[in-house]
Amino acid sequence: MKNKTTIFRLSVLLVILLCGARPGTSQTIRYVKAIAEGAADGSSWSNASSDLQQAINNSTSGDEVWVAAGEYQQPIYNFFSMKEGVKILGGFPNSGNPTIADRTPLSGNTTILKGNQKSVIRNDNNGLTSTAVLDGFTITEGRPYGDAPPLENGGGIYNSEVSPTIRNCVFSNNSATYNGGGIFNNRSRPRIENCSFINNEARSTNGGGAADVYSMATYVNCYFSGNKARYYGGGYYAMASNSGTLYPAAVQLINCVLANNYATDNGGGIGIVGGGAAQFLSVINATIVGNTSGGAAQGIYLNNSGSTNLNVYNSIIYNNNTVLGTSSTMTQTNCLDGVDPLFATGYTLSAISPARNGGDNNFVPANISTDLAGNPRIMGTAVDIGAYEFDGALPVHFGTLNASVKNNSLHVEWTTESESNNDHFNIEISGDGQQFTNVATLQSKAGEGNSAALERYEWHSPITEWSQIFSLAMAPLFFLLVGSFLKRKKIMALLFSGLLAIVPACRKTTADLQESLKVFVRIQQVDKDGEATYSKVVQATIND
Structure with missing residues (x-):
């Protein structure tokens, strides 16, 4: 009887581990293409919807909307709106069955959100926090003309009293009657990363590329060029509170x-008043x-x-x-x-x-x-x-760097385009992208540390060896534990038959796993003199 009770408890534990640490919740991905396919209900790429805003509206916090390359536009005098807790991801190929690893938001698979006599996107006090994400879009031809102030601000995006995260986007050829040709933030705290603001215009006032009024915005790795403003801040404008x-x-x-x-007036690059x-x-x-x-x-x-x-x-x-x-x-x-x-x-x-x-x-x-x-x-x-x-x-010019978790192993592959006086590489991993731990060393393949040819490197290791660095559901250890209690093969077969019937219903998607399991990788290069440089940091993809 004691063994049966133990087996039952362990079975419940396994289901919790495989279903994730968020009981009662699940993530839904909705798929959108410029031309609908199949049932057009957004349940898969083969049944992709063409109504992006409806896909966003149907989503709840924790869901994602995957948008294939193409052009998307609301009916005239309408605009798109983001939703709290929902990630809207562009940059997917518009054919086949692409996964998150196939996204190329800034290099091909261009996904365009186009205005139609309004701002392209309007987020007007709709409760957005940093968990509302827009990632991988070209935002263009926003023209909010004819609206009453303040809605004539923000040609590309109008934000008021919200704090979304905006990444990997291009704001181009938008214009506003007043402030913020590319983006306008009013009393908001957005984080804007890896975005370009090109040829946007504030026709009557300030901030051709971007304008922040009474806001606490952060711009990281952004490029402002060719933007124009009537008064202040051709590239960027901020107004502090009175x-x-x-x-x-x-x-x-x-x-x-x-x-x-x-x-036209002052501050071609930056204007602050x-x-x-x-x-x-x-x-x-x-x-x-x-x-x-x-x-x-x-x-x-x-x-x-x-x-x-x-x-x-x-x-x-x-x-x-x-x-x-x-x-x-x-x-x-x-x-x-x-x-x-x-x-x-x-x-x-x-x-x-x-x-x-x-x-x-x-x-x-x-x-x-x-x-x-x-x-x-x-x-x-x-x-x-x-x-x-x-x-x-640099003694080493890195080419590609890819990391993935598959078959319970962490796989890291990278190339070098050239090496000079190189001795070895250290593979470093992290659970937060900030604190890294050295887990392996590979010697340079270049003869005497010098090479002008492409060199390829790869390394893999069971993921459980590094579980102390990042959070993992330790399912393999659980199976070992169960095995120690199960004496008869018949009991083992019955247990796992039941588990196999339960687990598919709650199994996490690849995107869900990638969200909950954070594995960051970088390569340290060390030359023969002991000097070191680093590759870029990448996050490992999760493959089923």
């Missing part, structure tokens, strides 16, 4: 390029170059009636200038202002750039691990100044 304690502004721009933007109490805005590792305006301030314009403080760290300000107005203060630390940064291609650094190793690591936020190009943010002893880290003289 009652600062009520709506404080604490905007951050990190690893951003603001180049070749224009403002307003403020009654102390407001703090930070620009960290930015490249602000070649912006123009019709007034005195081409690069940065800061003017207010209060005491707005702009802190600029590790940044390049070149071929445009800065003008401070009454009561305004700007602190520059470890910046190149007016000094030729000696760019290589675009706004990347040449080998002789004075920006190399010129920054202060203490100003790089702890959660920032890459630069605008996706390379490690700190490669040498000190961070480089500007949005890009110099990588032209």
